[in-house]
Each structure stands twice: as structure tokens, then as C-alpha cells.
Amino acid sequence: MPPWVHIPQLLAAGITMGAIYALVALGFVIIVRASQILNFAQGEFVMRGGVVTFFFIKGAGLPYPLAALLAVISVVCIGFLLHLLVIYPLRKASVLILIMATVGASIVLSNTSALLFGTLPKALPPFSGDLPLEIGGIRIAPQGLWVLGATFFLFFVLYLLSNRTLVGKAMEASSTDPLGADLTGIARNFMVFLAFGVSAGVGAIAGVLVTPLFYTSYNAGTLLGLKGFIAAVVGGWGKNSGAILGGFVLGIVESTSIAFIPAGYKDAVAFVVLLLILYFRPKGILGSPYIDSRRW
Amino acid sequence: MVKEYNKEYKIEYRKRDILYTAGLWLVSLILPDPHLPYRREFIKKRDFFYLGALVLLPLILSDPLVYLMVLAGIYAIVSLGLSLFLGYAGQISLGHAAFFGIGAYTTAILTTRYAVSPLGAFGASALAAAVCAYLIGKPILKLKGYFLALATLGFGEIFLVMVRESRSLTGGVSGIFGIPWFSVAGLVFDTYLKQYYLIWGVLIALVLFAKNLVRSKMGRALLAVAASEDAAASVGINVAQVKVRVFVVSAAFAGLAGSLFSCVMSTANPQGFSLGLSVLIVMMVIMGGMGNLYGPIFAAIFLTWLTDVLGGYQEYSLPIYGVILILLLIFFPDGVGTRLNARLIYLISYWGRKRRREKVDI
Secondary structure: OHHHHHHHHHHHHHHHHHEEEEEEEHHHHHHHHHHOOOOOHHHHHHHHHHHHHHHHHOOOOOOHHHHHHHHHHHHHHHHHHOOOHHHHOOOOOOOOHHHHHHHHHHHHHHHHHHHHHHOEEEEEOOOOOOOOOEEEOOEEEEHHHHHHHHHHHHHHHHHHHHHOHHHHHHHHHHHHHHHHHHHHOOOHHHHHHHHHHHHHHHHHHHHHHHHOOEEOHHHHHHHHHHHHHHHHHHOOOHHHHHHHHHHHHHHHHHHHEEEEHOHHHHHHHHHHHHHHHHHHHHOOOEEEEEOOOOEE | OHHHHHHHHHHHHHHHHHHHHHHHHHHHHHHHOOOOOOOOOOOOOHHHHHHHHHHHHHOOOOOHHHHHHHHHHHHHHHHHOOOOOOHHHOOOOOOHHHHHHHHHHHHHHHHHHHOOHHHHHHHHHHHHHHHHHHHHHHHHOOOOOHEEEEEEHHHHHHHHHHHHHHHHHOOOOOOOOOOOOEEEOEOOOHHHHHHHHHHHHHHHHHHHHHHHHHHHHHHHHHHHHOOHHHHHHOOOOOHHHHHHHHHOOOOOOOHHHHHHHHHHOOOOOOOHHHHHHHHHHHHHHHHHOOOHHHHHHHHHHHHHHHHHHHHHHHHHHHHHHHHHHHHHHHHHHOOOOOHHHHHHHHHHHHHHHHHHHHHHOO
16 A cells, blocks of 8 residues: 555644644743743653643542642642752853753653652543544544644633733743843743743643543653654744644654654654754744844 | 985985874874973873872772773763863763764674674774764754754764664664674783773873863864854854864764773663763763863763662662752852862851851850
């Protein structure tokens, strides 16, 4: 059978995957819009969201929505703690030190998760049944639609947050013009603190949505976080719309690539896309406010 | 008569010229450059102290500790190379584990499949890593900061996927077994003691090379690039070329270390060359101090010992390791040994002041 027969089905899978990458990428963008910091532990928020929900359902016997809500709240607390314990003491450190510190935080988060909740992969039941929908011969899992809907809903909420509220505008000001923000009396460190909380919340929601589709184990966060970051770079670094577009582009490219190359090489595709984008258009598809096109 | 003598002399000189130049070039790699405009001792007294300590250390160490020092020496070679790239040129690389892996796999494949001598494979793995670094570095090194870190990290991940999937060449996840011991002219390095002297000997040669490199024109150019690329370009330094060159040199160091690693372990499998190793090596350079050649070596010994000790705590080891990394970064962001004297003096004077203050209060 020729490989292009499978492409519509792979496209559908790619859109679902892309929505997940877009959610993770949104988490990166929230922090970058407030502080120019790159949080390598973003993927661990996603993993924590799924694993903690599983723990609340199976371990504590709570109903699904309550467990998901508690998981999101606990992960937001982890985000706040991450800022207070790691990022705040290092707020004047160089880029390299911040990268290494967040990598260290990601090691701590993923391995404490293994200690607390076990190393076995976790799977949650889907929100609305297992039966796949058939649209024009393409099978779509209903959970995929949930993920898509949540992605666009969160995109809308974040748009409202950063364009229609004073807090959102203050967050953006503290990144684009730190001195100006200080002069107008914005508490910049508090804005970064809030941004870490929001970003952790978005990551945790992504985790709750993803776990019914894939098994989430304690070490799943690193790769998911990296791919989310790649999506944010591909779409346009520091833009919410760029994160969404980059996520879909990456997801579709990655899943259609299965038709042409062995499935084992799938993980390398995202990094090849990244290298190509960084080489030919480092500011991303939609352009980036933070990267000067002349000198990057 | 005079004419005859001149002619003869010229011919004689030309014959030896090639040999002399080759020899002098090799010697110049490890000996100080006499044309430097100022006098500063190239080899200091403390270097002889370190050398003596290294030679005598196996006498007091037990066998597991000698093995640990062998591993530390291998990591020290990589971190020495990375120190040139990260500490001197100020660029970020999270992909050095891949060059380490390229070196290890080149040696593994050449010695087990094609029966190349380990010494030949040693050179070939440095060459392979250097060629890969040149091809990768040309496009990537335009980037800065987070993006350079991510691009090098991406290269490392691509390398891992390639190694896992091309099973016919690299043996997939299980790797390659039965790599012969390192041997030079009939001398086989088959005990930990012999390997210790081999690896630290290689390390000393590379330290001398790196010290010369840092004092050369290129080393000065590296410092200028780290300080400001625009300023460096304005005084006539070819910034892109300098960055690619130092990347190639540091990758060749990693390739040499990888070759020694596969000979010591006699296996090569992809688990050893993951992101964790890159992070460990970058931590060695940060802990040793930026722009410092001895620091990364001490940090390599310390962190290798630390990972070994933490390994005894089973599943608690990685969380503790992460916490220690963060604490080291928060409290010693520019190296444990950097300005140690000044910091100690400050600390002692602080205690003194405190005591005096308390006395006055009473």
C-alpha cells in the first residue's frame, strides 16, 4: 500500500498531537513574556498534572473533575515554589546558570515524582468515552477534540489576560522594558512569580488532557517540554499565536513523517525541524518581538 | 669555494627543513611560545606539586578509588575541552555528550569490526568528532544564548536517536561489546592502575596544549569574543571562524575522551551519552570556574565522586543530585574556586568584625 493512503489519518493524529505541543508551548511563552527566562522544567509541570490527577483518582478516590482541579492547583503551587526557591535567588545570574538551574529543577521534579507516585506509566480514562468518531473515513478519538477545544479556550483566556487586564499588561511591561516597569511602580519579581504560576497551571491542564491519550510516566516530561519549546521557536518566539501555530506545524510534520521514514526516527524529526528553522528563519514563522532579525 | 659552500648549505637546509618544521610544530603544541611579549612562568611550582600528587596518588588509593579517578580523568578531558568553548569563548553547549559518544562509537566500530589498532582508532575518533563539530558548528554557532543551548541539545538528541535506530552499525540500545583494551606498541593497558597513568598522561598533554592555546593569538581572540562579539569584530577578529575553531577543538577533546572511555569500559551503549552527561560536564565547567583550566579538572574529580557516592542511595540519588546542583548554582554561580582567597579573607574578616561588634555591645 502506498504511504500517502495513510496521510489523512496521520493528519488527524498530527492535529491532536499539535494541540498538545501548542499547550506546552503556551506555558513557555507566558514566562518569556514576563521575564525572558526559559524554563526547562515546563515539561515536568505537564507530567505532574497527569500523574497527580491519577494519584487523586486512584489513591484518594476523588471524582474526576475534583481530582483534576486539585492536581492543577497543586502544580500551580509547585510553579510558585520553583520561582521562590530557584528563579528568585538567581534573578541576576547569567543565561547559562539559569538554564542549568531549571534543568536541575526538572531532574528533581521528575525523580521525586517517581519516588512519590511510582515509576509505572499512568493512564486516565477519557473524558467522554472510548468510541472513536468517524468523519469521512478518518477515526478521531473524542479526547482529541477535548484537547483541541481546550487549546483554543486557553489561547482565548490568555489573550484576555495579557491584552484586557492590568496584571497582564504589567507582566508584559516587566519583560519588554524592565527599567520603565520599575519607574511606573510595577513589582517585577511579583509579576514573574505570577507568570510561573499561570504557566504551571497551563502545563498541568495540558497534563490532565494528555494522560487519557498517552501513558504518562515520570520521565515523559523532558521530551514533551523540549518539543513544546521547539514549537514555540518554530511559530515565533514569545507570541501566543506563534506557539499555537508552531505546535500544529510540529505535530503535523512529525506524524506525517511516519508515512515516509521508520517510526523510530520520529523523535529526531522535531529537532531536525528546529535546526532548519533556526538556520533559515530564526525568528520563527510569525516573527518574534524578542529576536532582532538582523542579529540574532 | 664560498659559492660552493653556500650552495651546499642551502641544499642541506632544505632537506632537513621538513623534518624540523614538523617536529617543531609538534613541540610547539605543548611548549610555551617564546614570542609572547611578556614573561610569565608557563609552568609554575604548583604544577610540579600537582604532577607529583598525580603520580603518587595510586599508592594510597584503593582499587575502586583508582577506577573512580580513571572515570574522573576521562570526564576531565571532556570538561577541559568544554572549558575552552564555554569558559573562554562564552558559548553554550548542551551537546557535548554527543561528541563523546561519536568518539566512543568510532573506536568501538573500528576496533571490533575492522580490527584497527586502538591507537589508530584513538586518532580516528578525535577526527570524527572534529569533522562532525565542523559540519554542525558552521550553521549553529550563529545563534546565541538559549537558542544555541537548544540547538546543541537538539543535536545531542538526534545523535541518540540515530544510534538507537541504526542497529546494524551501532547495535541499537544494547550497544557494542568486547572493545579491546587500549594498547601502544605491545603495552596493553589492562589494569586500572595502567589505565590511570594512561588517562592522566593524556590529560596532562591536553592541559599543556590548552594552556598554549589560551596564551596564543586565538586564545586572546576567544576572550575578546566572549566579552563582546561586536568589539571583537571591530578589531579584525573573524568571530564566526574563531567560534567554529574552538568548537572543533573542544569536540576533538570530547572525541579523545570518548575513545578512552570505550576502551576502559569495553562497551559502548547509548545510555551513557544522554543529556544527563552533557549537564554533568557543563556543571563541571561552571563549578571549576569560567576561564580556568585547572578548575574543571578538580570539579570533574569532585562530581564523579559525588555521583558515585549518591549512587549508593538507589532511587533517592537523582533528586539529591538535582538539589545539590541547584544549591551549587545558587551559592557558587561563578565556580567554587574562583577568588577563593578573597572570599576566605572576607569571611574571616566578617567573623572578626562580628566578634568585635558583640564585644562592644556588651
